[in-house]
Amino acid sequence: METTLIILKPDAVQRSLVGRIIARLEDKGLQVVGMKLMRIDEALAARHYADHRQKPFYPGLVRFMTSSPVVVLAVRGLGAITICRNLMGATFGSKAAAGTIRGDFGVSNSFNLIHGSDSPEAAAKELGLFFAPGEVVDYSRPGDAWVYDTTGGRPE
Ligand code: IDP
Ligand code: MG
Numbered sequence: 001m002e003t004t005l006i007i008l009k010p011d012a013v014q015r016s017l018v019g020r021i022i023a024r025l026e027d028k029g030l031q032v033v034g035m036k037l038m039r040i041d042e043a044l045a046a047r048h049y050a051d052h053r054q055k056p057f058y059p060g061l062v063r064f065m066t067s068s069p070v071v072v073l074a075v076r077g078l079g080a081i082t083i084c085r086n087l088m089g090a091t092f093g094s095k096a097a098a099g100t101i102r103g104d105f106g107v108s109n110s111f112n113l114i115h116g117s118d119s120p121e122a123a124a125k126e127l128g129l130f131f132a133p134g135e136v137v138d139y140s141r142p143g144d145a146w147v148y149d150t151t152g153g154r155p156e
Contacts, residue, residue: 001155002080003033003136005126007115010068011106013037018071021101021114024087025075029147034074034127034136040065047129060110074127074136078148078155081123084116 006025008018026032040048045062052058075084089100093112096103102112117123127136141147148155 001076001078002120002123003074003076003127004081004084004117004123005115005130006073006075006084006117007065007130008071008073009111009113009115010064010070011108011111012113013069013071015105017105017113021105022071022073024101025073025084028077028083028087029144030075030077030080030083031141031144032073033076033138034131035071036135037069037071038130039069042066044129048126057110064110072130074131081117081120085118088114088116 008021012018012021022032042062045065046053049058049061049065052061055061077083087101089096089102091102091112092109093102093106094109096106096112098104101114106113117126144155150156
């Protein structure tokens with residue numbers, strides 16, 4: 001099982017899309033194992049987006065991400081990182097395919113509603129930035145016996 005960091009960005013919170021976006025993750029069969037509403041400060045935004053520091057859009061990105069509360073989620077499932085990226089859609093709302101979160105709910109290239117870790121290394125780093133030990137909660141869901149085929153001994 002993989003755990004990934006999802007951020008519902010300030011535009012998602014301001015546009016009251018939090019419930020509908022989380023529902024898409026849950027509908028897919030993913031499990032929410034951590035969740036909180038919080039404000040990102042400049043230092044945290046800088047650490048989270050350190051790889052983008054030299055990009056022209058970086059100052060605007062930090063301003064956007066610190067402008068209003070976000071909802072951060074730890075989301076778990078088999079292949080959760082790739083599955084979440086696919087559900088999110090391409091970076092730019094203007095280009096994201098219909099049926100994806102970014103494709104269905106937005107048109108902006110910068111206000112694109114959702115962040116998802118893009119690799120296991122990024123997920124480990126980002127979960128550590130946003131969740132303290134104990135804030136990610138392990139629990140089993142009996143319904144997962146119908147989400148995954150476990151008859152072979154391990155989920156698939
Ligand atoms: P991702 O969120 O799909 O992984 P990244 O390239 O990692 O995309 O960029 C991080 C965030 O920076 C994007 O989600 C978007 O909010 C913003 N961003 C990326 N490229 C641009 C751009 O060309 N103009 C404005 N904002 C951008
Ligand atoms: Mg990225």
